Amino acid sequence: MKQPDLATEIDMSGRMTIALEEIEACREFVVLIPEVRTNMVFAQPHAKTPDEVMAIDGRITKVNGMPRAAGKVRFGASSHMARLIIELMKTDPSVRAGIDFANSAGFSDWLSDYCIQQGWVYAMIDRRTEPAELMIAEGSSMQWKAQEAVRVAGGSVPKIICDAGGMGKEPVCIIVGKEPIGIVRDVCVIARAHSRRF
Amino acid sequence: MKQPDLATEIDMSGRMTIALEEIEACREFVVLIPEVRTNMVFAQPHAKTPDEVMAIDGRITKVNGMPRAAGKVRFGASSHMARLIIELMKTDPSVRAGIDFANSAGFSDWLSDYCIQQGWVYAMIDRRTEPAELMIAEGSSMQWKAQEAVRVAGGSVPKIICDAGGMGKEPVCIIVGKEPIGIVRDVCVIARAHSRRF
Amino acid sequence: MKQPDLATEIDMSGRMTIALEEIEACREFVVLIPEVRTNMVFAQPHAKTPDEVMAIDGRITKVNGMPRAAGKVRFGASSHMARLIIELMKTDPSVRAGIDFANSAGFSDWLSDYCIQQGWVYAMIDRRTEPAELMIAEGSSMQWKAQEAVRVAGGSVPKIICDAGGMGKEPVCIIVGKEPIGIVRDVCVIARAHSRRF
Amino acid sequence: MKQPDLATEIDMSGRMTIALEEIEACREFVVLIPEVRTNMVFAQPHAKTPDEVMAIDGRITKVNGMPRAAGKVRFGASSHMARLIIELMKTDPSVRAGIDFANSAGFSDWLSDYCIQQGWVYAMIDRRTEPAELMIAEGSSMQWKAQEAVRVAGGSVPKIICDAGGMGKEPVCIIVGKEPIGIVRDVCVIARAHSRRF
Numbered sequence: 119m120k121q122p123d124l125a126t127e128i129d130m131s132g133r134m135t136i137a138l139e140e141i142e143a144c145r146e147f148v149v150l151i152p153e154v155r156t157n158m159v160f161a162q163p164h165a166k167t168p169d170e171v172m173a174i175d176g177r178i179t180k181v182n183g184m185p186r187a188a189g190k191v192r193f194g195a196s197s198h199m200a201r202l203i204i205e206l207m208k209t210d211p212s213v214r215a216g217i218d219f220a221n222s223a224g225f226s227d228w229l230s231d232y233c234i235q236q237g238w239v240y241a242m243i244d245r246r247t248e249p250a251e252l253m254i255a256e257g258s259s260m261q262w263k264a265q266e267a268v269r270v271a272g273g274s275v276p277k278i279i280c281d282a283g284g285m286g287k288e289p290v291c292i293i294v295g296k297e298p299i300g301i302v303r304d305v306c307v308i309a310r311a312h313s314r315r316f
Numbered sequence: 317m318k319q320p321d322l323a324t325e326i327d328m329s330g331r332m333t334i335a336l337e338e339i340e341a342c343r344e345f346v347v348l349i350p351e352v353r354t355n356m357v358f359a360q361p362h363a364k365t366p367d368e369v370m371a372i373d374g375r376i377t378k379v380n381g382m383p384r385a386a387g388k389v390r391f392g393a394s395s396h397m398a399r400l401i402i403e404l405m406k407t408d409p410s411v412r413a414g415i416d417f418a419n420s421a422g423f424s425d426w427l428s429d430y431c432i433q434q435g436w437v438y439a440m441i442d443r444r445t446e447p448a449e450l451m452i453a454e455g456s457s458m459q460w461k462a463q464e465a466v467r468v469a470g471g472s473v474p475k476i477i478c479d480a481g482g483m484g485k486e487p488v489c490i491i492v493g494k495e496p497i498g499i500v501r502d503v504c505v506i507a508r509a510h511s512r513r514f
Numbered sequence: 515m516k517q518p519d520l521a522t523e524i525d526m527s528g529r530m531t532i533a534l535e536e537i538e539a540c541r542e543f544v545v546l547i548p549e550v551r552t553n554m555v556f557a558q559p560h561a562k563t564p565d566e567v568m569a570i571d572g573r574i575t576k577v578n579g580m581p582r583a584a585g586k587v588r589f590g591a592s593s594h595m596a597r598l599i600i601e602l603m604k605t606d607p608s609v610r611a612g613i614d615f616a617n618s619a620g621f622s623d624w625l626s627d628y629c630i631q632q633g634w635v636y637a638m639i640d641r642r643t644e645p646a647e648l649m650i651a652e653g654s655s656m657q658w659k660a661q662e663a664v665r666v667a668g669g670s671v672p673k674i675i676c677d678a679g680g681m682g683k684e685p686v687c688i689i690v691g692k693e694p695i696g697i698v699r700d701v702c703v704i705a706r707a708h709s710r711r712f
Numbered sequence: 713m714k715q716p717d718l719a720t721e722i723d724m725s726g727r728m729t730i731a732l733e734e735i736e737a738c739r740e741f742v743v744l745i746p747e748v749r750t751n752m753v754f755a756q757p758h759a760k761t762p763d764e765v766m767a768i769d770g771r772i773t774k775v776n777g778m779p780r781a782a783g784k785v786r787f788g789a790s791s792h793m794a795r796l797i798i799e800l801m802k803t804d805p806s807v808r809a810g811i812d813f814a815n816s817a818g819f820s821d822w823l824s825d826y827c828i829q830q831g832w833v834y835a836m837i838d839r840r841t842e843p844a845e846l847m848i849a850e851g852s853s854m855q856w857k858a859q860e861a862v863r864v865a866g867g868s869v870p871k872i873i874c875d876a877g878g879m880g881k882e883p884v885c886i887i888v889g890k891e892p893i894g895i896v897r898d899v900c901v902i903a904r905a906h907s908r909r910f
Contacts, residue, residue: 124893132726135785154351154486155377179353181374181387188386189379191729286481288352299718322695330528333587389531497520550747550882551773575749577770577783584782585775682877684748 119169119193122162134160134172134191137298141178141217144302146309147185152220152290155179155188159199160298161207161214168200169193198260199292205264206294210275215298217305221289225312226280229291232311233278241267241276245284277304317367317391320360332358332370332389335496339376339415342500344507345383350418352486353377353386357397358496359405359412366398367391396458397490403462404492408473413496415503419487423510424478427489430509431476439465439474443482475502515565515589518558530556530568530587533694537574537613540698542705543581548616548686551575551584555595556694557603557610564596565589594656595688601660602690606671611694613701617685621708622676625687628707629674637663637672641680673700713763713787716756728754728766728785731892735772735811738896740903741779746814746884749773749782753793754892755801755808762794763787792854793886799858800888804869809892811899815883819906820874823885826905827872835861835870839878871898 122130137158141147150156155177162170173196176188189195203216221229226242233240243266248259267279275294283289293308295301320328335356339345348354353375360368371394374386387393401414419427424440431438441464446457465477473492481487491506493499518526533554537543546552551573558566569592572584585591599612617625622638629636639662644655663675671690679685689704691697716724731752735741744750749771756764767790770782783789793810800807815823820836827834837860842853861873869888877883887902889895 128726128730129722130726131729132722132724135725135729136722139784153353155353176377176379176384176386179374179377179386186374186386188374188377188384190733283484285483286486288484288486299722326528326532326695327524328528329531330524330526333527333531334524337586388535549749551749572773572775572780572782575770575773575782582770582782584770584773584780679880681879682882684880684882 119167120162120164122170126162130160130162130172131191133297133299134158137302138174138178138187138191140299140306141302142185142187144306144309145184146313147219147306148180148183149313150219150305150309151178151180151185152218152288154288154290156185156218157196157199158217158298158302159196159203159215161200161203163214164211165200165204165207165214168197168204171196171200171203173200201260202264202292203294205261206268206275209264209268209273212296213275213294214296215301216292216294217298217301218290218292219305219309221280221282221291226282226289226291228312228315229278229280229308232308238278239271239274239276240278240280241270243267243270243279243281245281245287248284317365318360318362320368324360328358328360328370329389331495331497332356335500336372336376336385336389338497338500338504340383340385342504342507343382344511345417345504346378346381347511348417348503348507349376349378349383350416350486350488352488354383354416355394355397356415356496356500357394357401357413359398359401361412362409363398363402363405363412366395366402369394369398369401371398399458400462400490401492403459404466404473407462407466407471410494411473411492412494413499414490414492415496415499416488416490417503417507419478419480419489424480424487424489426510426513427476427478427506430506436476437469437472437474438476438478439468441465441468441477441479443479443485446482515563516558516560518566522558526556526558526568527587529693529695530554533698534570534574534583534587536695536702537698538581538583540702540705541580542709543615543702544576544579545709546615546701546705547574547576547581548614548684550684550686552581552614553592553595554613554694554698555592555599555611557596557599559610560607561596561600561603561610563600564593567592567596567599569596597656598660598688599690601657602664602671605660605664605669608692609671609690610692611697612688612690613694613697614686614688615701615705617676617678617687622678622685622687624708624711625674625676625704628704634674635667635670635672636674636676637666639663639666639675639677641677641683644680713761714756714758716764720756724754724756724766725785727891727893728752731896732768732772732781732785734893734900735896736779736781738900738903739778740907741813741900742774742777743907744813744899744903745772745774745779746812746882748882748884750779750812751790751793752811752892752896753790753797753809755794755797757808758805759794759798759801759808762791762798765790765794765797767794795854796858796886797888799855800862800869803858803862803867806890807869807888808890809895810886810888811892811895812884812886813899813903815874815876815885820876820883820885822906822909823872823874823902826902832872833865833868833870834872834874835864837861837864837873837875839875839881842878 280291373393478489676687874885
């Protein structure tokens with residue numbers, strides 16, 4: 119693991135702390151927390167391994183009807199989401215942050231329309247097209263998912279990636295960006311717009 | 317919701333608190349925490365609805381390499397696991413507690429053998445046989461799962477119930493019993509035996 | 515340390531958990547949390563040492579404008595309050611629980627009147643009468659305080675004990691009783707009556 | 713309250729988060745946590761009121777034998793320490809951070825010697841010289857304490873300020889500096905040196 123310099127660590131820690139406060143204060147996000155819970159990641163520049171990526175230890179869950187981090191922000195607290203971001207950074211090194219959320223029945227159709235309105239690039243990927251040998255190799259799934267998302271988006275990293283789940287895999291969406299405060303604000307905008315649908 | 321009397325509430329609260337301390341101290345349990353996280357439930361006698369069932373708010377997740385409750389023990393903090401226990405109580409009202417854990421690839425074969433050694437009744441259910449209309453109706457899935465487990469076990473409530481997952485559903489196992497301290501001790505015995513496999 | 519039997523531990527754990535929930539929900543108690551913070555203790559029957567007394571690890575502090583336990587309920591988490599209860603139990607073995615709170619300027623006069631209305635035995639002790647050699651010996655202070663309270667109350671354990679502080683010692687009051695749920699309900703009644711004074 | 717701009721908030725939040733992690737990892741600091749608990753403050757530039765000062769909600773207490781924040785870092789979470797820093801900033805606007813710790817019997821003599829070795833400016837103030845009318849006026853005490861420390865140090869802000877307590881007031885020391893990571897590192901150095909005394 120490459121240690122970030124203190125200035126980078128202060129910037130990353132500050133942004134993750136503020137982003138976490140904002141998501142914990144976004145009541146409408148609760149219905150978008152998947153069964154597998156939400157994680158939020160922020161990679162240091164040029165991160166190559168999950169221990170160079172900050173995340174929420176124990177993920178973000180629902181407590182007392184509000185989003186709540188189970189543990190603290192720390193390097194190495196994510197494996198799946200961290201690997202996805204690291205793979206996306208190979209296409210666009212400026213995309214260092216991501217947060218995932220539930221893709222319940224009917225949600226991705228609404229979200230796809232919403233993204234068009236907002237001018238956000240949206241990619242839907244189909245995990246059924248994932249080669250079986252990748253599913254077995256630990257970590258390869260996330261690599262495939264990132265590459266497939268870039269392929270579907272025409273060669274660049276899309277802002278939002280959704281999948282429809284698979285055998286034993288809950289369907290989820292991910293929003294990515296340069297740093298966590300911005301994506302948390304966007305995902306809370308999505309959560310509020312979605313809550314007003316009804 | 318029927319309020320329990322103070323003596324029942326003290327007994328339930330004390331048992332859940334002690335059981336939670338024991339599971340949080342069982343390092344080997346970490347690898348058995350599923351992606352959807354673990355919950356532990358304890359129903360008041362004759363419970364009919366989830367708000368008459370104590371559970372862990374935010375479920376039990378993994379923090380700092382150890383199992384950790386995200387929130388507190390409170391009535392109404394579970395819906396899936398609570399409904400499963402309520403349904404099992406229709407067959408055996410003494411079975412008031414349960415905790416769920418991961419059923420990763422190959423695990424259930426080992427667990428099935430282990431249960432035979434211990435003399436524990438084990439039931440494997442196949443969610444692919446679940447009628448499609450039940451999957452859609454909120455809550456019906458757990459009702460079906462409980463009934464199927466009792467059917468597979470020959471009419472009584474088995475100690476351990478596993479399923480192999482399904483589309484968008486992670487495979488999990490559940491251990492049930494009269495109260496939570498006993499089942500937590502059993503599940504930690506399972507976790508330790510499983511960790512020594514390698 | 516003498517281990518309590520499981521039934522006693524369940525009873526103690528259940529009562530402490532419920533008492534803690536109630537004090538954490540009592541908003542008016544916040545102004546009665548002293549600078550040294552509040553602790554709540556519950557001794558197992560015939561406790562002789564602090565590790566046979568349950569208390570709140572890290573004490574109860576003020577977070578987000580509400581009382582909040584810093585850590586968990588566990589045996590051995592108090593030294594001062596635990597020793598006070600152990601000493602009081604020599605006079606009355608049924609008095610196993612206590613919680614302390616601030617004695618700010620003017621408060622003890624009001625509290626003394628309030629106790630008369632409620633028919634509660636109240637004892638004010640003067641730490642300036644504490645022999646200097648006891649202040650130095652670790653733990654002797656609490657022993658003296660308990661004995662002085664019993665003396666002032668005429669030979670039995672009073673329900674409420676206040677002192678006026680001393681050099682380097684913040685003034686505090688303590689309410690004691692058979693078990694923690696009862697004393698927490700009483701101290702919240704006091705906090706609410708006190709908040710209506712203004 | 714003046715809102716800091718986002719860059720300042722990220723910097724402050726990042727430094728407070730890292731400083732808090734470091735103090736929570738400093739086992740030797742536990743014996744320096746006073747009965748009134750420790751707080752750590754970080755004022756935004758030109759702060760005039762406590763709600764422009766970040767602090768630890770509920771202070772830092774001792775849990776499981778280690779220092780532990782009771783709540784989160786947030787603006788407005790301190791009143792005493794915040795007012796002290798605001799007053800010191802009138803003499804030196806670059807001194808924006810502080811953390812307090814216990815001044816137990818004999819400690820300040822050792823600390824005074826230790827500060828000489830380190831070349832740190834140390835000021836001992838005597839609260840018995842505080843005018844009685846200030847003690848009564850809410851907040852005036854901290855103002856007096858800051859001014860007295862600057863006076864004792866010969867007109868500039870000393871690095872370390874100790875007092876010997878007073879009636880109802882526990883003796884404490886405070887270390888101040890430009891930002892919290894540096895002062896936490898210094899206070900942990902003090903705690904470790906102090907622990908090796910024996």
